[in-house]
Amino acid sequence: MKSTRVIVNRRRSFALAAGICSLLFGPPPLNASEGSSVADNFRKAFEAAGTQHFNLYNMLCPRIENANAGKIAQPKEARKDSIEKAVSAKVFDNLYYVGEYAFWESSASSWVVDTGEGIVLIDTLNPDSGPILIEKGLREQGLDPQNIKYIVVGHAHGDHYGGARYLQDKYGARIMMSAAEWDFLAKDKRDPAQKPRKDMVIKDGETFRLGSASFSFYVTPGHTPGTVSTIFIVKDGPKERKVAQWGGTGFGFGGAEGDEKLNWFKTYVQSAERFKNVIRESGADVLIANHPGLDNTVEKNAALSQPSGRDSNPWVIGNDRVVAYVQTAQSCAAAGLAAYQ
Template sequence: MAVLTDDGIVLIDALTSAADAENVLLPGLRDLGADPEKIRYIVVTHGHDDHFGGARYLADRYGARVLMSATDWDLVAGTQPADAPARDLEIADGQRLTLGGTAIQLHHTPGHTPGTVSPIIPVRRGSARHTAMLWGGTNPPTTPTAPRTYLKSIHSFLAQMRRTNADVELSTAPTTMASSVPSSSAAGPTVRPLRARTHADAAVYDGDGLHAAWTPRQPEPGVSVQSLY
C-alpha cells in the first residue's frame, strides 16, 4: 500500500523480495502516476519476510527510511533472512509519522508477531472524508499465551478506532481480511468491511463491490492511498 503525499510516498510493507519490489511494486506506483524516487518511508507492519522482503532494495535504491517496532527488528535480527533491511527507525507505540501534512498513527498490536504495528490513516474519497485502519497482522498466533496478547491488541486497537472514528477497514492480508480484522460494536462507529481479490492481484473494494480509491485527509489536494498488489 502507498500513501501519496505532496512531500513524498509512505509505503506500508514492501512485498516478499527485491524482485517483487522491482517487478510489482514499482510498476504499480508508476501506473498510479507516482514517482518511486519520492519514496521517503517504508513502514513494515511486522517482521515476516513477506512484508519486509523488498524494503532493503527500496532503501538502497531510493534512500528511503525503514520503520519497524524494536521488538520485530529484534525478531528479524534473530532469524537473519537474506532480504532483511538494515536496522533503521524504531516505531514507538502511538507514534505519528508525518509527511506532507499527512499524519499516520502507528499503534503496537502484538500477537501475530511480538511487535506487530497497525496504522490509522486519514483518508478521503472525493469530498467525503474518512479514517482508515490497517490491521497489521491478521492470522492469530498458535503458541499457548500469544492468543491472549492478540485479543488484548484487538481490544486496544478497537479503542483507537472508536477514538478516531475509523470507518474504513484494510488488512495486510486481504484474502482473510473479512474474518479476522476487528470491527466496531454497535456502541462505536460503524465500520464496513472491505473486500479484495487475491493477494497477488489485490485492489481495495467497498461493501458494494465497487473499486475504492481512498485519499488521505491532509493536505488537499493530491494525496492518495493506493493498493499496489
Template sequence: MKKKTLGLLAVSLCLSWGFSMSAVAQDPAKIWLRQGPNKLLDSDAIMAKMDMARDLAGYDYYLSTLQRLQCQDIDETYTIVQTPGVNMGAWKEVPAEPTQVFDNVYYVGGMEVGGWIIDTGEGLIMLDSSYEYGATTILEPNIAALGLNPADIKYILVTHAGPDHFGAVMHFVDNYGTKVVFNRQLAGGPANPPWLQVVPEDMVIMGDGDKLTLGNTTITAVHTPRSYNADGITPGDGLSYFIPVKINGKRHLWATYGNTGLVGTVADKVLYRESMAKWLKYVDALKPDIAISSHPFVDASLDRMEIIRECNDRRGQHKGWNKQECSRNPFVIGRKAARRYFEIMDQCAVVQTMRQEAGINSTGLEELP
C-alpha cells in the same frame, strides 16, 4: 469436498427466516453448517465462541470473509478456509492489478500481500513491501503502471518482520534512500536474513501513539505484537497504523492491523489478545470508518478493488457509476463495522486459543475421505 443439499437448505432457511447462527446452536442443521462433510472436533464451548464470531460478521460478505479465515471456518462449499502461508520460493507471489483505491491511496502489491502507496503531496509512503523478489517483479511494475515513481517513496511502514512484509525493504533503502518505520532496531548483521539488514540510520522507530507526518498526512502507530521473542519474555515485533485517506476530497480514516495471523503458543495468543485490546482502545478514540488488511485475501479486498475498477470504467459493460454498487467506495464500511472487524479477529483468537488448549488442530475439524 462434496456439497450437501442439507447444508445448502439449512443456510437458505437461516437466511430467509432471519435466525442468527447461535440461535440454532443445538440444531443438527446448525452442526452441519459448522462441520459440513467433516468430523467435528470442536467442543460445545468452542462452537459457542465460534457462533459469537459468526454473529459479529453477520451476513456481510467482507466481514464473513475475515471471520472464516481468522477462525478457519468453512465456506459455502464446505471447504476449510486457511491462509496461503508464507512461501519463500521465488515467483510464488504474483502481481495483482494495480488500483487507485482512494484519492491518495493505491494498491501496488500482489495477490497475497501488499504494498499500499499513500500519496502525501510531498512524497509517497508505502505500507509493507512484499517478498524480496517482489521489489522488481511486483511493486515497481505496479507503481509505474499507476504513473508513480518509486524514487518518491520516503518511508516504508512495516507491519511485522515476516519475509512477505519486510522482504523488499533493502531494495528501496539501497536504491532510493527510503527510511523504514518499525517498532524496534533491526541492526544489520551477517547472521540476519536479507530483509533484516536495515541499519539504525535507515530506521524510524515508532511505538504506541507515535505519529509520522509527511506532507498532508499524519499516521498514528500502535505496537501490536502477536508473539513473544525467543526469550519467551519480551513481546515481539509488530506495528498497526491509522492512516488518513480521502475519497472525493472527504476525509476518512483507515485502520490496518499489523498481525492478522495467529501463531505460536497459548501464551502468544494471550499476548495477541492483549495487543488487540489495546488496539481497540485506539479504535474507540480515533473512530476509523475503514478497516483493511495488508493481505488482500483476508477481507476480500481484491473483490472490492475489482468493483472500483469497474465503476471507474464508465465506458464498459458495467455502466460505471450508474450501478448501485458504485454509489459509495466499497472499502468504507462505517465506524461500527470497522470496530466489528477487529472484534472478529479477537473472537477468532479466543476460538484458536481454546482449540490449542484442547489439543485439537486449528480448524476444529478432521477432513474425512
C-alpha cells in the same frame, strides 16, 4: 511446513470440529459444559465476521490448534499468477494498492500513501514480488518511485519486508518498525543481505506526519512480538477518510507450545481489544488488510474500476464493520486461549 499434530485432547478436538462445523453449517451450538469458552468465542467470531470478514474467520478460527492446518504449499504457477496478474489501483485520492493478486496466504498487500511531500508505503511484499510490483504499480498510477520516502513494515515476516531492502538501497527510503520487531528481524535466519538495515523505530501511540497525511501507530503484539497497527487519514474528494490496518494476522507464534503459546493468545486478545477501542475512538470507516484475500482487495478494486464504482466506494465499510474485523480476529484468539487454558 509443519505437519498437523495428532489431536489427543477432547476439548481441543471439539474446538477444531466446531470450527469446521461452523464453516459448513453456521456457528456451532453453545455447549453448556464448555461455558464461555471455545464454542462461545467461535460464535462471537462468526457473528462478527459476517460475510465481509469471513475469509479472516476461515484463516484463524479453524486453525487455533495448528496455524498450518490444511495448508498446502503454494504451487509455483499460483505464485507466478500472484505477481503477473496483479493490478495496481487508486483506492482514494491519495491511497493506492500495489500489492499481489492471489488469494493464497503468502500473497501480500502493499499500500501507498502519496502525502504530497513524498510517498509512504505500508509493507513491501515478498522478495520475489516487492522489487517488481511496487515500482511497476507506482508508475502505472503516475507516481515516481524516487519519491518513496518512508516504509512502514507492519511486522517482520518475509512476505511484508521482502522488498524493503531493495527500496532502501535504491531510493534511500527510510524503514520504520517497532523496537521489538527490529529485534525479531535480527533473529530471522534469512540472509542478512535480504533484510532491511536497522533504521527508524516506531514508538507505541506516536503520530507521524508528512505532507497532507498523518499516521498513528500502535504496537499490537500477538502475531509477532512488535506488530504495528496503523490508523491514518487519506483524502476522498472533499472528505477525509480514516483507514485502519491490523498489522498482523495468523496464530503461528513461531511454533511455541504450552504456556508460551497460551501467552501469545492472551497477548493477541489484549492487543485486539485495545486496537478495537482505538478504531472506535478514531471513527475509522475503511479497513485495509495486509493480505489481499483478507479484505477482498481484488473484488473491491474490480468494482472500483467500473464506471460507477466511485459513487459508492466499496472500501468504505463503516466504523462498526472495521471494528468487527478486529473482533473476528480477537474472538478466534480468545477461542485459542480457552482451548489451551
